[in-house]
Amino acid sequence: MARTLEQADMDAIVSLCKRRGFIFPSSEIYGGLGSTWDYGPLGVELKRNVKDAWWQAVVHRRDDMAGLDAAILMHPQTWVASGHAETFADPLVECKECHQRFRPDHLGSDPTRCPSCGGSLTEPRQFNLMLKSFLGPVEDSAHQVYLRPETAQGIFVNFQNVIIATRRKLPFGIAQIGKAFRNEITPGNFTFRTREFEQMEIEFFVKPGTDEEWHQRWLKDRLQWYTNLGIRPDNLRIRQHAPDELAHYAKGCYDIDYRFPWGWAELEGIANRTDFDLRQHQEHSGQDLAYFDDTSQERYIPYVIEPSGGVDRATLAFLIDSYDEEQAPAADGKTEVRVVLHLHPRLAPVQVAVLPLSRNPRLVPKAREVYDLVRRHLVCQYDDAQSIGRRYRRQDEIGTPLAVTVDFQTIEQDNAVTIRDRDTMQQVRVPMDGLVDALIQRLQLSS
Ligand code: ATP
Numbered sequence: 513m514a515r516t517l518e519q520a521d522m523d524a525i526v527s528l529c530k531r532r533g534f535i536f537p538s539s540e541i542y543g544g545l546g547s548t549w550d551y552g553p554l555g556v557e558l559k560r561n562v563k564d565a566w567w568q569a570v571v572h573r574r575d576d577m578a579g580l581d582a583a584i585l586m587h588p589q590t591w592v593a594s595g596h597a598e599t600f601a602d603p604l605v606e607c608k609e610c611h612q613r614f615r616p617d618h619l620g621s622d623p624t625r626c627p628s629c630g631g632s633l634t635e636p637r638q639f640n641l642m643l644k645s646f647l648g649p650v651e652d653s654a655h656q657v658y659l660r661p662e663t664a665q666g667i668f669v670n671f672q673n674v675i676i677a678t679r680r681k682l683p684f685g686i687a688q689i690g691k692a693f694r695n696e697i698t699p700g701n702f703t704f705r706t707r708e709f710e711q712m713e714i715e716f717f718v719k720p721g722t723d724e725e726w727h728q729r730w731l732k733d734r735l736q737w738y739t740n741l742g743i744r745p746d747n748l749r750i751r752q753h754a755p756d757e758l759a760h761y762a763k764g765c766y767d768i769d770y771r772f773p774w775g776w777a778e779l780e781g782i783a784n785r786t787d788f789d790l791r792q793h794q795e796h797s798g799q800d801l802a803y804f805d806d807t808s809q810e811r812y813i814p815y816v817i818e819p820s821g822g823v824d825r826a827t828l829a830f831l832i833d834s835y836d837e838e839q840a841p842a843a844d845g846k847t848e849v850r851v852v853l854h855l856h857p858r859l860a861p862v863q864v865a866v867l868p869l870s871r872n873p874r875l876v877p878k879a880r881e882v883y884d885l886v887r888r889h890l891v892c893q894y895d896d897a898q899s900i901g902r903r904y905r906r907q908d909e910i911g912t913p914l915a916v917t918v919d920f921q922t923i924e925q926d927n928a929v930t931i932r933d934r935d936t937m938q939q940v941r942v943p944m945d946g947l948v949d950a951l952i953q954r955l956q957l958s959s
Contacts, residue, residue, distance in 0.1 A: 516747065517832055519773045525835055526702055528851065532910050534558065534831070534861075535703060547699035547706050549824075554910055557861035557891070559710075559827050563689050565858050566712045566821075569737050576684045577714070578674055582666025584691055585647070585657050590665050593796035594789060595760050596642060596658075604639040606697045607631045611705075612757070613639070613697070628757075634697060643693045643707070659693035664818060666690070667715040668789045672801060682803060682814055683726060685716035689823065701774060703824040710823035717814035719805065720787065723763075726817045727784050731766050734780060734819045738768065738826075742856035743833045747771040748779075761788040768821075770829045779829055780821035787813040830859055834911060840937070843901050853911030854935055857955040863890040864951055865907045869919040871896050879918040882929060882947070886916065889948050890955070908934055914951055 517525075529535040533552035537544040551559050571579045591597040604613040609631025616636045620627050642658040660666065667686045674686055689712045699705045718726045731750065739745050753765040765783040769776040790813045794801040802811045831853065840850035857863060864886050868879035876896060883894040893912070895903050900917065907915055917930040917939075929947060931954065932939045942950045 516771065517773045517835060521835065522702065522773045522832075524837075524851075525831060528835075528909065529555065529831070534910075547696075548708060549703050549706065554861040555827075558830070558855075558859060559823060561859045561861070562827050562830065563710075563712065563823055565741055566737070566823075566826075567687070567689065569740075570685075570687050570712075570714055577716075578678050578680065578684070578686055580667055580670060580674065580686050580688045581690065582663070582670060582688060584660050584693075585645075586660060586665060586669070588657060589796055590669060590793075591642065591658055593792040594665050594668075595792070596661055599760060603636045604697075605633040605636045607633055608698065611698060637697075639695075639697065641694050641696075643695050660691075661694050662692050662820070663688045663690045663711045663713045664715060664785075664820065665789070667713065668793055669797075671715075671717070671790060672799070675803065681807075682805065683716065683718040683722065685714050685817075687712070687714045689713075701772070701777075703828050704772065704777065706824065709825075711820060712823055712826075713820045714818065715785075716817040716819075717803070718817065720812060720815045723784055723786070723815040723817060727764065727766075727782065730817050730819050731768075731782050734782060734821070735768055738770075738779070738829070741830065741859060742854070743770070743829060747829075747833055749776060751776075759783065761785050770825075770833075772829070772832065779825050780819060782817070782819045785816040785818050787815055789816065790814065830855065843899070850905060850908055852908040852934065855911035855913070857913045858957055860911045860913055861891070862893045862907070862910060862912045863914065863955060864892045865903070865912045865915040866892060866894050867900060867903050867915055867917050868896050869900055869917060872920075874923060875918055875920070878923050882916060882918055882944070886948060886951065890951060904932065904937075914954060916947070916951070 532554055534555035536550045536552050538548035538550050539545050571577045603616060605616055606613045607626035607629060610626060610629045612628050614627065624633060626633060642661050645657055645659065646655045647657050648655050667688055689710065691708060692711045693708050696705055696707050699707055716726060716730060735748060738748055747770055749769050751767045751769050758765055763784040763786045765781055767778045768780040770779045790801045801813065803814050804811050834854040836852050836854060838850045838852060839847045842848035866879055866883040866886060868875040883892060886892045904915060913934050915932040917932060922929055928941050928943045930939045931942055931950060
């Protein structure tokens with residue numbers, strides 16, 4: 513299985529991402545836009561698979577969840593109520609090491625050093641983390657809107673709508689995947705920290721007093737999700753926030769950290785947001801956002817457990833964790849380096865490659881027939897350019913779990929094909945009639 517990667521390996525991954533069409537620098541023909549990235553033909557598939565796997569785990573396979581897709585632009589009062597308008601409008605310095613931001617007047621005895629880790633600080637700036645825009649033709653404060661810095665608020669403002677529409681009882685949660693924007697001072701580390709990114713967020717509403725228990729349950733579930741999809745447990749850890757690093761709304765928070773090549777860093781935060789947001793929105797909107805519990809005949813504002821992950825960070829972790837360079841036998845009898853992504857079959861951009869042994873005109877029609885059959889069930893790619901060995905390597909490099917090879921024996925003797933496994937490189941011969949079932953079984957897509 514894959515090694516634990518060093519910083520130097522990141523260059524190889526970034527280069528693979530560009531070369532094979534996972535991730536491109538944004539607007540590259542104009543010299544790029546700092547820390548902004550576009551997902552290419554394979555990257556878009558991988559990222560969609562990450563989102564689908566999340567949606568399936570947290571919405572479709574649970575009875576206590578519903579989905580939502582709220583707008584990026586929201587009423588400006590949302591950000592006043594949530595505390596973002598005020599919290600992010602101060603002059604701030606940011607620590608170049610741990611990225612915590614501080615008001616210059618809160619720095620204490622040495623104003624040049626981070627009070628948390630001792631790292632050096634950026635110059636102070638009047639810094640609003642939220643990206644601003646204007647609705648309509650007039651650019652004044654009355655028409656000012658923000659691009660949401662988190663998807664969570666779209667869920668809170670729809671809490672009553674969803675309760676009424678779905679007749680849900682607590683405990684239940686709302687899940688959402690969508691873009692968020694933050695004017696980060698120090699973006700970087702490829703797609704790890706960008707100013708435009710995607711979040712996968714759950715707001716799980718519970719009766720106050722049951723919040724601690726639900727917090728622990730979600731922590732366990734979310735950690736499991738990453739390992740089920742192939743991240744090695746050694747590369748994951750849970751880090752509890754110290755009281756002084758808690759966000760203004762949080763009673764407690766745990767991060768799921770991944771061991772990135774540059775060190776441990778947050779993949780997902782799981783916070784207990786208490787009743788802070790609903791209470792704030794109730795106050796600022798004048799709407800009653802309390803929940804009536806008809807079992808206990810009580811009215812209360814629910815507490816909220818929030819597992820909040822980044823799609824881009826998860827995608828990057830899956831790429832890094834699956835990347836490996838292995839010694840493999842070469843055609844000339846020597847060995848060569850085989851670059852392989854051991855991606856979970858649910859995440860792999862291509863599930864099956866169909867490869868005729870060569871471009872021989874007798875093989876190609878049969879291989880095309882196999883391709884047409886398999887692509888009805890699985891995400892499939894056909895490739896007949898260059899030698900079969902090279903084509904296997906190309907598929908290994910993009911993480912395709914299985915390759916089906918059509919050879920002369922297929923057309924002359926047994927109407928069977930070879931299935932080659934990416935990880936073991938073993939090959940088995942399978943009759944054409946059972947091919948799709950055999951592929952589906954090997955892919956183990958249900959986990
Ligand atoms: P960090 O401390 O790394 O800045 P955060 O604690 O501010 O992250 P949250 O507000 O908890 O992040 O957001 C939830 C998730 O959204 C994070 O765990 C991360 O996966 C993702 N995320 C947050 N900011 C960014 C960003 N600038 N680029 C990419 N993903 C991000």
